[in-house]
């Protein structure tokens with residue numbers, strides 16, 4: 478099989494890496510990929526944008542792609558699946574209609590209410606004054622959410638009414654553009670967050686191992702929200718009993734309600750949950766894709782070939798497969814970020830120690846990296862002319878320079894994003910997995926490297 482992975486994060490590196498472990502997968506192409514996918518054997522980057530559907534369609538046709546796996550939400554929300562399916566491609570990821578579950582929080586809230594899925598009490602506004610009156614009446618803490626996609630920055634957990642009013646003013650003044658035309662104001666929930674991702678073919682649902690992300694930049698879950706600074710799986714917080722309830726009360730009703738609206742949802746349905754100290758849970762949000770960094774901890778534990786599962790979702794045959802097989806033990810992924818992240822951050826620093834980190838047993842998944850010669854001001858996707866010689870030959874001749882081994886050639890790897898890479902440790906238990914991840918990440922250096930030293934603290938303290 479030839480598979481095309483769309484996206485350039487740690488999630489996409491983990492997906493490409495997991496696909497290539499299957500004997501059925503001959504080659505993976507990434508659009509645009511990153512420094513990690515550029516150095517994977519039998520993997521090649523193509524420097525196109527994830528919203529350049531025409532180019533992507535051309536690659537699918539000309540390269541004889543058997544399966545397209547879409548990583549990020551943006552291309553899904555603007556209809557990449559619809560576009561490629563219309564050309565006969567097999568695409569893992571929901572259509573534009575299905576992706577609304579992430580792309581519009583108001584739409585998702587209405588779906589949850591219709592499906593009877595437990596979620597925070599909320600109201601939707603298009604007028605600043607009405608939203609402010611509602612906030613004043615409800616009191617703080619309260620949560621203000623821009624309706625549309627805002628790269629993870631559209632949610633403000635306000636501690637005071639004044640803060641919530643300020644957030645509403647900014648959103649209605651256009652801070653998030655069209656994403657802020659509608660605003661959801663909702664009750665502030667307390668507890669621990671968990672990510673439950675499930676594969677679905679529109680009828681059958683197969684949950685993956687539950688994970689717990691660490692959203693805040695600072696240790697002890699302090700400071701600003703980020704895309705996720707570290708994660709572990711399987712999260713003990715989500716007991717088998719709780720997972721069964723989540724499947725019954727969240728995932729199944731969501732898919733059934735989507736189907737009742739004529740939406741044949743095939744891909745990942747990701748429920749972000751708040752679990753109260755009492756064990757009661759509510760859905761904070763749905764995502765229409767694999768989580769990042771959740772995927773970097775979940776896929777290293779997957780034993781069933783990934784491509785088998787993804788193809789079964791696309792062909793609506795998930796119910797015919799045996800249960801998903803997992804390695805015993807646990808995985809922990811620690812994310813290394815650039816100085817300044819999640820605010821303005823530096824790019825263009827040389828990264829060293831990746832081989833040592835891998836040699837000490839960690840899986841290094843690149844996120845914001847590229848191959849190159851260093852210097853400030855990193856570029857976006859890799860161009861073929863930027864690739865080191867063997868990759869360029871590979872790009873031209875289509876034959877891998879090395880048939881085995883996870884990575885090849887120590888070409889300089891350069892920082893090129895806010896979250897730079899994630900290092901995953903897999904162990905017999907959490908203690909081992911966490912120790913492995915930290916031993917491995919300690920080998921990695923770049924100017925301004927920052928990572929939290931407390932990923933998994935809840936488990937270590939329990």
Ligand code: AMP
Pocket residue numbers: 597620629630631632634663664665666667670692702749761762
């Ligand atoms: P999102 O960008 O939609 O993933 O939401 C970002 C984060 O905001 C979530 O991971 C939670 O930490 C927080 N959040 C969202 N909704 C609520 C809520 N109703 N109560 C408390 N925290 C929330």
Ligand code: GLY
Pocket residue numbers: 690704705764767768769770771
């Ligand atoms: N880790 C959170 C997300 O993928 O949205």
